Each structure stands twice: as C-alpha cells, then as structure tokens.
Amino acid sequence: MKFRKALSTMMALTVIGAMTLTGCTGAATSDAASYPKGALEFIAPSGAGGGWDLTIRTVAKVLKDTDLVSVPMPVTNNAGSGGGVNLAYMQTQKGSEKLISVYSPPILLIELNGSSEYGYENTTPLARLITDYGAFAVPKDSEYKSITEVMEALKKDPKSVKIGGNSAAGSMDHIQFLIVAKAAGVENLKEIDYISFQDGTATAQILGGHIDLLTTGLGDIQALVESGDLNALAVTASERVGEGVLAEIPTVKEQGIDVVFENWRGLFGAPEMPEHAIEFWQDTLAKMVETEEWKTEAAKHGWAEAYLGQEDFTEFLKKTNEDYKVILEEIGLLVNN
Amino acid sequence: MEILQFLFDGLLIAMQPINLLLVTFGGILGTIVGMLPGLGPATGVAVLLPLTFSMSPTGALITMAGVYYGAMFGGSRSSILINTPGDGAALAATFDGYPMAMNGKAESALAISAIASFIGGLISVVFLIVLATPVARFALKFGPAEYFLLMVAALSMTSSMSKGNMLKGFIATMIGLAIATVGIDAQSGISRFTFNILELQSGIDFLVVIIGLYAIGEVFKAYSEINNGKKIQQKKFGKIWITKDEWKRSWPSILRSTPLGFIVGALPGAGGTMASLMAYNNEKQLSKTPENFGKGEIIGLAAPEAANNAASVGALIPMLTLGIPGSGTTAVMMGALLMLGIQPGPLLFTQHPDVAWGLIASMIIGSFILAIVNIPMAGILVRVLSIPPKILYPLVLGLAFVGTYAISNSVIDFYIMIMFGLLGYFMNIAKIPTAPMILAVIVGGTMEQSFRQATKISNGSLEIFWGSPLAISLIAITIIFVGFPMIKKSLSKLFPPKKAVETA
Numbered sequence: 001m002k003f004r005k006a007l008s009t010m011m012a013l014t015v016i017g018a019m020t021l022t023g024c025t026g027a028a029t030s031d032a033a034s035y036p037k038g039a040l041e042f043i044a045p046s047g048a049g050g051g052w053d054l055t056i057r058t059v060a061k062v063l064k065d066t067d068l069v070s071v072p073m074p075v076t077n078n079a080g081s082g083g084g085v086n087l088a089y090m091q092t093q094k095g096s097e098k099l100i101s102v103y104s105p106p107i108l109l110i111e112l113n114g115s116s117e118y119g120y121e122n123t124t125p126l127a128r129l130i131t132d133y134g135a136f137a138v139p140k141d142s143e144y145k146s147i148t149e150v151m152e153a154l155k156k157d158p159k160s161v162k163i164g165g166n167s168a169a170g171s172m173d174h175i176q177f178l179i180v181a182k183a184a185g186v187e188n189l190k191e192i193d194y195i196s197f198q199d200g201t202a203t204a205q206i207l208g209g210h211i212d213l214l215t216t217g218l219g220d221i222q223a224l225v226e227s228g229d230l231n232a233l234a235v236t237a238s239e240r241v242g243e244g245v246l247a248e249i250p251t252v253k254e255q256g257i258d259v260v261f262e263n264w265r266g267l268f269g270a271p272e273m274p275e276h277a278i279e280f281w282q283d284t285l286a287k288m289v290e291t292e293e294w295k296t297e298a299a300k301h302g303w304a305e306a307y308l309g310q311e312d313f314t315e316f317l318k319k320t321n322e323d324y325k326v327i328l329e330e331i332g333l334l335v336n337n
Numbered sequence: 338m339e340i341l342q343f344l345f346d347g348l349l350i351a352m353q354p355i356n357l358l359l360v361t362f363g364g365i366l367g368t369i370v371g372m373l374p375g376l377g378p379a380t381g382v383a384v385l386l387p388l389t390f391s392m393s394p395t396g397a398l399i400t401m402a403g404v405y406y407g408a409m410f411g412g413s414r415s416s417i418l419i420n421t422p423g424d425g426a427a428l429a430a431t432f433d434g435y436p437m438a439m440n441g442k443a444e445s446a447l448a449i450s451a452i453a454s455f456i457g458g459l460i461s462v463v464f465l466i467v468l469a470t471p472v473a474r475f476a477l478k479f480g481p482a483e484y485f486l487l488m489v490a491a492l493s494m495t496s497s498m499s500k501g502n503m504l505k506g507f508i509a510t511m512i513g514l515a516i517a518t519v520g521i522d523a524q525s526g527i528s529r530f531t532f533n534i535l536e537l538q539s540g541i542d543f544l545v546v547i548i549g550l551y552a553i554g555e556v557f558k559a560y561s562e563i564n565n566g567k568k569i570q571q572k573k574f575g576k577i578w579i580t581k582d583e584w585k586r587s588w589p590s591i592l593r594s595t596p597l598g599f600i601v602g603a604l605p606g607a608g609g610t611m612a613s614l615m616a617y618n619n620e621k622q623l624s625k626t627p628e629n630f631g632k633g634e635i636i637g638l639a640a641p642e643a644a645n646n647a648a649s650v651g652a653l654i655p656m657l658t659l660g661i662p663g664s665g666t667t668a669v670m671m672g673a674l675l676m677l678g679i680q681p682g683p684l685l686f687t688q689h690p691d692v693a694w695g696l697i698a699s700m701i702i703g704s705f706i707l708a709i710v711n712i713p714m715a716g717i718l719v720r721v722l723s724i725p726p727k728i729l730y731p732l733v734l735g736l737a738f739v740g741t742y743a744i745s746n747s748v749i750d751f752y753i754m755i756m757f758g759l760l761g762y763f764m765n766i767a768k769i770p771t772a773p774m775i776l777a778v779i780v781g782g783t784m785e786q787s788f789r790q791a792t793k794i795s796n797g798s799l800e801i802f803w804g805s806p807l808a809i810s811l812i813a814i815t816i817i818f819v820g821f822p823m824i825k826k827s828l829s830k831l832f833p834p835k836k837a838v839e840t841a
Contacts, residue, residue, distance in 0.1 A: 047383070047665070047668070047669070048382075048383035048386045048669045048672060049383070049386070049662075049668050049669040049670070049671060049672020049673065050668075050672060053672060054672060054675060054676055057386075057387070057390070057676065058676070061390065075387065076746075077383070077746075078746060079539075079745055080535070080536055080538070080539045080745055080747065081521070081535055081536070081538035081539050082521075082538075084535055084538060085535055085536060085538075085539075085745075085747070088535050113526055114528075115521060115526075115528065115538055116535070159796055162793070162794050168521055168522075168523040168524075168526050169523065169524055169525055169526035170526035171526065193793045193794070195481075195524070195790045195793050195794065196523035196524055196786075196790075197523075197790070198523065198606065198783075198786070199605065199606055199662060199663055199664065199665070199668065200605075200661055200662045200663070200668065201605045201606050201661065201663060203659070203660070203661045204476065204477055204479075204605045204655065204659065204661050204663070205480065205481070207477050207659065208477035208478060208479070208480060210480030210481060210794065211794065219675075220660075222680055222682075223660045223680045223681065223682020223683060223684060223685075224659070224660065224682055224683065226682070226683075226684055227682060227683035227684050229659075229683060300678045301675065301678075333526055
C-alpha cells in the first residue's frame with residue numbers, strides 16, 4: 001500500500017511538474033512568438049465612411065499588403081455617442097490582445113465634457129499615426145479676408161461672427177476654433193455663438209451664406225477651396241501643408257496667432273493589454289509608417305505623418321488633455337475634471 | 338450637346354460587362370436589403386464598403402448606387418405584404434399598399450410600386466443630368482430658418498394622416514416629438530433624457546421606432562387575433578401587373594410626385610422619408626375622393642413610390658456637386674470614394690468625368706434592370722400572403738430582431754423596440770394613428786435644432802423666420818396644407834356641386 005501511495009504521489013508530482021514546465025512556460029513563449037494568432041478585432045468607433053473608419057481600414061489594408069500582419073483584420077463599426085459606446089465596450093474586453101481601435105481628439109473631449117465616463121486612461125494607447133489639421137473657411141464673397149480680421153471682430157462683439165461646424169458643442173470643431181480664438185486674445189469665449197450642424201451639412205450652410213465661418217477639417221473643404229467656392233482663411237498646422245491650392249492657405253501662426261491644433265489619430269488597445277501584444281504593435285507600427293505603401297496612402301488622403309511610439313504618445317495625450325480642459329472650463333462645459 | 342457626348346461616354350463605361358454585372362448585383366442586393374426591416378440602403382452600402390476597396394472608383398460607385406436605389410425598390414415590398422416598412426422611405430407605402438394587399442390586390446400593389454419606382458427614378462436621372470447645378474444652388478438657399486419651416490410644413494401634414502381624428506393625431510405627434518429630444522443636444526452639448534444609458538446619447542433611431550411600432554406591433558395584433566380566424570390567407574395569385582384603369586389613374590400622380598421627391602431629396606438632411614410622405618399628402622389633398630386614401634387607393638401607393646426613388650437620385654446631387662453627404666447612405670458612399678482617392682466636389686465632373694458620368698449612365702441602365710428583375714421577383718414574394726400566420730409572424734419577429742441589431746449593434750435597441758411594439762399595439766386599440774408619431778420622430782430632431790440654429794444666428798430675433806422669400810413661400814405652403822381641407826369644405830358648402838344646383 002505504501003508503495004502504491006508513494007508511486008501515485010510521484011506520478012502526480014511528475015504530471016504537475018510536466019504541466020508546469022510545458023504548460024506555463026510553453027504557453028508564455030508560444031503566445032509571444034506566435035502573436036497575433038487568429039483574427040484580430042479592429043474597431044472604428046463611428047459609422048462606415050467617417051475619418052476614424054477610413055484610418056483604421058487604411059491601417060488594416062497597409063498591414064495586409066506589406067505582410068506585416070498575416071492574420072485577418074476585419075474592421076467592425078461600433079458607433080454611438082461620439083465614440084463613447086466603443087470606449088465602454090473596450091472596458092468589457094480588459095486584457096484583450098486582439099482589440100485595436102482608432103481615436104482622435106474626441107477620446108479626450110468626450111470624457112472632459114461628461115458624455116463618456118471613460119477616457120484615454122481606460123485604454124492602452126499604442127501609437128499616434130497621422131495628423132490632420134483644422135481649417136477655417138468663409139464664403140468667397142465674405143467681408144473677412146484673414147483670420148485676424150475675424151478675431152478682431154469677435155473682440156469687439158463676440159456675437160458678430162457666427163461660427164458653424166459639424167460636431168456638437170464642446171466637441172472638436174468647436175474646440176479647435178476656441179483654441180485659436182483664445183490664443184488670438186479673444187476674451188469672452190463663452191459668448192461666441194457656435195452653431196452645430198449634423199451629417200456634414202455645415203458645409204452647405206457656409207456655401208449658402210447662412211453662417212459666417214466654418215470650422216472643420218482641412219480635408220472636408222479641399223474640393224470647395226479648389227473650385228473657388230470657399231475661401232480658406234487659415235489652417236491650424238505649424239507650417240503650410242499639402243500642395244497646390246492647399247499650400248496657399250496660410251497657417252494661423254503666420255498671421256500672428258501662436259497656436260497649433262492637430263486632429264491627430266492614433267491606435268488604442270483594450271485596457272490592460274498584455275505586454276507581448278503591446279511590444280508587437282510597437283514594433284509593427286513603427287515599421288508600418290516607414291513603408292512606401294503607408295506613405296502613398298497618407299499622401300492620398302492628405303494626412304501628415306505624425307508617428308509617436310507608446311511612451312511619447314501617452315505623454316502627448318496627458319498634455320493635450322490639460323490644454324482642452326482649460327478651454328472647456330472657460331466655456332462652462334467641463335464636467336469630468 | 339457636350340452633355341450628350343459625356344452621357345454617351347458614360348453609357349459606354351456603364352455598358353462594359355463588368356459594370357453591367359456590378360449594377361445588377363448591387364440592385365438585387367439592394368432590393369433584398371431594402372425588404373428586410375431595419376436594413377436600409379445605408380446598411381447595404383456599408384456592408385459593401387470593404388469590397389469596394391478592391392474595385393475601380395467607377396465600379397465601386399456604380400455598385401453602391403445600385404444598392405441605394407435597389408433598396409428604394411425593395412423597401413416597399415414588406416410595407417405592402419406585411420405592413421412593415423423596410424426603411425423610413427417605405428413608410429408611406431404602408432398607408433395604402435397594405436390595405437391593397439388585404440383587399441386581394443397585392444399583385445397590382447407590387448406592380449405599381451415597381452413601375453412608379455422605375456418611372457420616378459428614370460425621370461430623376463434626366464433631371465440630375467440637366468438640373469444638377471441649379472438644384473444644388475437652390476438647395477443652398479435653405480438656411481436653418483428655412484429648414485425649420487420645411488419641417489413644420491411636413492408636420493402639418495399629420496392632419497391628413499390622422500384619418501379623421503385630429504386630436505389623436507396631435508397626441509401621436511407630441512409623443513413623437515418627445516422621443517426626438519432624447520440624446521445629446523448638439524447645440525449645448527448636454528445630454529437629455531438619457532438616464533445615464535450610454536447608447537441613448539445618440540438618440541433613439543427612428544428605424545427602431547418603426548420596427549417596434551409596425552413589425553412588433555403587427556405581431557402582437559396578429560397574436561391576439563390568430564385564433565379568431567380574422568386573418569385571411571390568399572391562395573390564388575394573379576399576374577403581377579396593373580389594369581389599364583389603374584394605370585390611367587396612377588400616371589398623373591407619378592409625374593407630379595417625381596419632381597417633388599427629386600427636390601426634397603436634394604436638400605441635404607431632408608431625404609426620402611419626407612419626400613414620400615409629402616407626395617402622399619399632396620395627392621390626398623388633390624384627390625376628389627380623399628376618403629379612399631388609407632383604404633387601398635392605388636394613387637396613395639404610386640405617389641410615394643415615385644417620390645422616394647426620385648429622392649434617392651436627388652440626394653446624390655449635394656454629394657456629386659458639392660461634396661456634402663447630406664444623408665447616411667451618401668455619407669458612406671463618399672467615404673468609399675475618399676478611400677479610393679477621389680474627392681467629390683464641384684470639380685468632380687471635370688476631374689473625374691468617367692466616374693461621374695459612368696455613375697449617371699449606370700443609373701439609367703440600373704433602372705431598367707431593376708424593373709425587369711423586380712416584376713418576376715414580386716411574383717415569388719407575393720406568396721408571402723399564403724403563409725399561415727403561425728409561421729409568418731414568428732419569421733417577422735425574427736427579422737425584426739435581426740434588423741434592429743443591424744442598426745447599431747446594440748442590445749438596448751431590443752428593449753426599445755419591444756417597448757414601441759407594445760405602444761404600437763395599444764395605440765392600435767385606442768385607434769391613435771402611428772404615422773404622425775413616426776414622422777414627428779424623424780423631423781422633430783431637425784426641427785428643434787434648426788429652430789435653435791436660426792435663433793442663434795439671428796441673436797434671438799424671430800424675424801429670421803420670415804426674412805427671406807423662400808421662408809415666406811414655405812409659410813404659405815404650410816397654411817395651404819393645413820387650411821386646404823377646410824377651405825374645400827366651406828367652398829363646397831357655399832357652392833354646392835353644380836348638378837345639385839341644376840336639379841334644384
């Protein structure tokens with residue numbers, strides 16, 4: 001009996017030992033070495049066809065075309081609440097190594113203005129990839145010929161220029177204008193009328209002359225500036241961007257307003273993403289932005305390359321968050337401090 | 338003549354076998370997607386999006402446009418057969434389409450809806466070719482004040498949809514307007530009636546309301562009647578076609594509704610739902626026998642069907658000429674074009690004539706293909722009416738859930754849908770009309786936002802609402818809408834019909 005007991009104990013120990021050796025360590029190495037395994041989950045937190053959707057689909061396409069990632073990368077749209085629905089979903093996927101989502105300034109704004117209880121701290125920032133810039137446009141026959149004229153008018157009477165954009169009050173189009181206005185020395189930011197339109201119809205409103213100034217993304221007005229229907233007063237980049245007509249648009253800096261607003265876009269993993277997955281994406285994304293394929297796509301969409309690795313990106317998010325906080329506080333829309 | 342040359346070149350592009358195949362594929366896919374409740378053209382186009390990346394820009398646009406107007410053909414199928422609109426634009430098709438099917442005239446209903454869609458679509462393409470630029474310029478005249486007045490005009494039509502009882506119509510309208518206020522208010526950035534439910538921040542999608550009120554409501558109703566044997570199953574089916582008399586009565590209304598639908602469709606943000614409802618209302622006002630509307634009047638089906646196809650063509654105008662999406666579906670199409678490196682805008686026709694004219698030509702060809710495909714397809718679909726309720730309604734229920742989930746992949750929408758299903762059932766018992774409520778949900782949000790946009794622009798002054806000739810015309814139209822039935826009544830009292838006078 002004793003012998004049998006000892007034997008079974010020994011056997012049990014061997015089995016456990018073997019399991020620990022092969023199982024645990026084996027799993028760890030194979031996880032890291034074979035990552036990614038199986039389909040990934042790429043998410044655009046908006047409907048199909050928007051800027052976020054375009055960005056993540058382009059990333060998936062380039063990764064596939066360059067063979068940097070060989071597993072399937074299906075893109076799903078998890079729209080709602082300006083990206084807030086997807087942020088909440090990401091909380092349910094804590095520790096996932098498969099989930100990659102794209103965000104831009106709204107990930108900060110929706111938390112600050114209270115529409116989302118989660119923010120960038122509740123994700124794993126992976127990398128900043130590109131940046132777009134904001135632009136301010138007026139109808140071709142407008143009395144305003146430069147952004148400084150607009151700011152002077154606002155200083156005299158904050159109600160004199162009606163600003164329109166395509167996002168809700170307290171979100172991107174609104175904030176990018178206020179950041180420039182603040183830098184230009186306009187004081188009563190809260191008094192400035194910002195009029196929000198849906199489905200991109202603010203562009204129709206500026207063409208019809210119903211609003212005085214449109215604040216939007218540079219890409220959204222490119223075609224209308226080329227055709228001469230709109231006059232772009234300024235772009236929020238640090239230096240002129242693009243070529244042709246776009247390069248003729250002066251920056252706000254050139255006109256004496258020392259500020260830059262970037263509509264950056266970056267990739268974010270689920271909260272508590274495993275270390276090996278983070279490392280993989282650090283490496284892969286750094287390689288991706290150097291490929292010809294990526295550069296061609298970026299040029300096609302008018303994106304400026306703005307790669308930042310994980311650490312720098314997280315630092316950048318922290319700083320930008322503080323900047324936005326100041327503006328939102330000033331217009332009384334800061335909810336989550 | 339230059340236009341004809343471009344059109345001819347476009348036709349050559351559209352007639353390429355691959356593009357013919359794509360437009361047929363897109364059209365059939367659109368018809369099927371359009372039929373399923375909740376899955377509208379926007380979903381159909383979005384599903385195609387990844388596929389289009391490997392296509393040429395022209396091929397991609399042709400396929401997506403095929404889906405778009407295919408959905409306009411398909412949307413009314415379920416309106417007619419199971420009283421459940423496939424999407425908002427097919428709502429008006431339930432008013433007389435379903436009663437027609439119940440009167441044993443499903444074949445005529447399906448045929449007229451395909452014919453009206455075909456004619457409406459085809460004429461609108463001609464309008465698009467000739468009038469794109471002036472119509473786009475006209476649409477730009479609509480500022481927030483004009484949009485507000487347009488929405489008021491649309492809401493005033495509820496008086497004609499209320500089937501007699503104005504008070505009940507108003508109750509339904511008020512419920513609808515209340516629902517439209519849910520979500521983040523874009524002007525102030527503040528959440529309203531969201532009860533801390535994240536999904537409610539984007540508001541309640543009118544499609545969820547439609548599916549709830551119609552599909553689920555219909556299921557509840559059928560369930561309560563299932564053992565009374567009230568529901569008649571049609572056993573014999575005739576040819577899918579219309580009689581000469583039906584055609585004689587329908588064509589003038591098709592021709593009237595097409596330009597109306599085209600112009601309303603071209604207004605960014607207005608769309609097919611409004612276009613079809615306005616056309617319906619218009620025809621009812623003009624009719625000598627308005628009491629027949631809602632009981633299976635063929636004109637009441639032909640008019641909105643022509644209008645919503647015309648609207649879907651019109652909706653391409655802001656996208657093609659200005660680069661402004663203006664509707665969910667065109668927004669996705671624009672996204673796909675951007676992805677392919679094409680920037681829609683005023684220069685599209687000069688920079689990429691092959692894309693623009695290829696699309697236009699394919700819409701002409703697509704209209705024919707869809708008409709040809711749809712008539713035999715209707716012959717199969719009409720047999721839905723022979724399915725016993727005990728099988729049909731569980732299917733409808735399943736489709737309703739699938740369709741609702743497809744709208745925004747949200748489980749919360751299920752609860753909302755069921756709530757509206759119950760509401761629809763009780764509204765039915767209380768004989769409160771549901772159409773005014775849906776219309777209010779659809780236009781309520783824009784109406785409120787437009788009002789506040791306008792008053793922000795005018796620094797609080799209300800004068801902006803009669804500050805332009807267009808605004809004044811819209812006010813006049815509204816007064817006529819509301820007042821016409823009353824005027825007609827009092828006129829007929831003052832001047833009794835001639836015959837009566839003669840015999841007296």
